[in-house]
Amino acid sequence: MPVQGPAVALERIIDLSVREIQAKSILIKRKYIDSWFVSRYGMNLYRGCLHNCTYCDGRAEGYYVEGEFGQDVCVKLNAPQILRRELDPARRRKPLKGGYFFLGGGVGDSYQSLEETYNLSRQALELMAEFGYPVQILTKSTLVRRDLDLLERINRQSRALVCCSISSVEERISRIYEPGVPSPAERLETLKCFKARGIPCGLFLLPVIPFVTDTEELIEEALQAAADAGVDYLIFGGMTLKEGRQASYFLRHLARHHPQFLGEYRKIYRGDRWGRATGEYYRRLNERFRRVARKHNLPLRMPPELFGDLLDEKDRVVVMLDQMDYLFHLRGKASAYGSAARAVAGLGKPIRDQLRRGSPLPGINGRARALIEEILETGSAEQYEQLLRN
Numbered sequence: 048m049p050v051q052g053p054a055v056a057l058e059r060i061i062d063l064s065v066r067e068i069q070a071k072s073i074l075i076k077r078k079y080i081d082s083w084f085v086s087r088y089g090m091n092l093y094r095g096c097l098h099n100c101t102y103c104d105g106r107a108e109g110y111y112v113e114g115e116f117g118q119d120v121c122v123k124l125n126a127p128q129i130l131r132r133e134l135d136p137a138r139r140r141k142p143l144k145g146g147y148f149f150l151g152g153g154v155g156d157s158y159q160s161l162e163e164t165y166n167l168s169r170q171a172l173e174l175m176a177e178f179g180y181p182v183q184i185l186t187k188s189t190l191v192r193r194d195l196d197l198l199e200r201i202n203r204q205s206r207a208l209v210c211c212s213i214s215s216v217e218e219r220i221s222r223i224y225e226p227g228v229p230s231p232a233e234r235l236e237t238l239k240c241f242k243a244r245g246i247p248c249g250l251f252l253l254p255v256i257p258f259v260t261d262t263e264e265l266i267e268e269a270l271q272a273a274a275d276a277g278v279d280y281l282i283f284g285g286m287t288l289k290e291g292r293q294a295s296y297f298l299r300h301l302a303r304h305h306p307q308f309l310g311e312y313r314k315i316y317r318g319d320r321w322g323r324a325t326g327e328y329y330r331r332l333n334e335r336f337r338r339v340a341r342k343h344n345l346p347l348r349m350p351p352e353l354f355g356d357l358l359d360e361k362d363r364v365v366v367m368l369d370q371m372d373y374l375f376h377l378r379g380k381a382s383a384y385g386s387a388a389r390a391v392a393g394l395g396k397p398i399r400d401q402l403r404r405g406s407p408l409p410g411i412n413g414r415a416r417a418l419i420e421e422i423l424e425t426g427s428a429e430q431y432e433q434l435l436r437n
């Protein structure tokens with residue numbers, strides 16, 4: 048059906064196609080806890096995204112978003128009914144596990160303009176409030192402010208966390224590469240507004256666009272803006288560029304606006320299956336980021352005070368080990384904590400029982416084992432806290 052909602056700018060209606068569909072399920076369940084979002088459950092209420100960021104990997108063939116990405120969106124009209132069935136503890140054989148329920152990212156922003164018409168994210172939040180689940184939102188839209196009242200209520204009951212992503216604080220670059228979203232300054236203002244109401248916030252400096260927004264100066268400006276906004280933590284990351292729809296769309300924009308970098312892109316994106324740039328590029332990028340991040344005192348992953356009470360002890364250990372692995376990696380150092388995190392995640396029996404037996408645990412070396420024991424005893428670990436706070 049053509050979009051007639053008041054939320055969509057008139058000049059864009061001509062090109063848009065919005066399909067209302069009936070979904071069979073909404074909750075996306077992960078087998079193991081994810082340490083970036085501290086979450087096992089996510090949802091895409093919309094499939095496709097009118098924000099149309101030029102670098103969006105939702106455009107890649109592997110995500111199976113039908114039609115023209117940025118113009119065609121499927122709206123899961125029955126999402127609130129399905130979600131009620133999936134969330135209601137009275138209808139479940141087993142309770143849902145701890146951690147944030149994640150709204151955002153993936154193949155469509157939950158607060159893209161269609162949300163003004165369909166209210167699916169608001170209805171999802173109402174269910175979270177009703178059933179007492181913790182929620183995390185990641186968006187590039189300021190529309191999330193509409194739901195401040197509800198998020199305040201969820202935060203009081205069970206925790207809410209609001210995050211925005213930016214690629215830099217440069218308005219001019221944002222207009223080119225993120226044409227459908229409010230300016231970085233407006234996104235940062237949105238976070239300030241949640242912080243002022245006592246709701247924790249994170250800033251995702253992600254993705255930084257190689258050679259365009261990955262400079263030391265722009266990273267410094269973004270980190271300063273994050274600190275000024277009072278965010279609780281920062282997540283940093285480079286850009287992936289998968290061959291096919293995603294790469295050809297992005298490179299067309301790059302050729303138009305920054306043609307001088309095309310040759311550099313050919314050097315760092317060499318057809319990796321996951322669209323990753325070369326290890327050497329990421330190593331240099333991480334070094335640059337670390338140099339800047341050292342000057343600020345921001346945690347570089349979600350800190351334990353925002354998730355410690357949501358997780359059982361096994362998931363808490365998995366998240367902390369995995370975060371440590373990232374933090375070592377950021378410093379250019381190898382670590383065995385990532386494989387230890389996966390080994391703990393895969394343990395069938397309670398972790399304390401396994402440790403009590405004293406026999407070696409596959410995938411967990413002596414250092415990781417000592418760290419796990421410290422986390423179980425104290426709820427955290429000294430080395431972890433030091434690394435997290437840079």
Ligand code: SF4
Binds near residue numbers: 096097
């Ligand atoms: S807001 Fe997110 S999902 Fe939407 S186009 Fe931009 S990067 Fe993709």
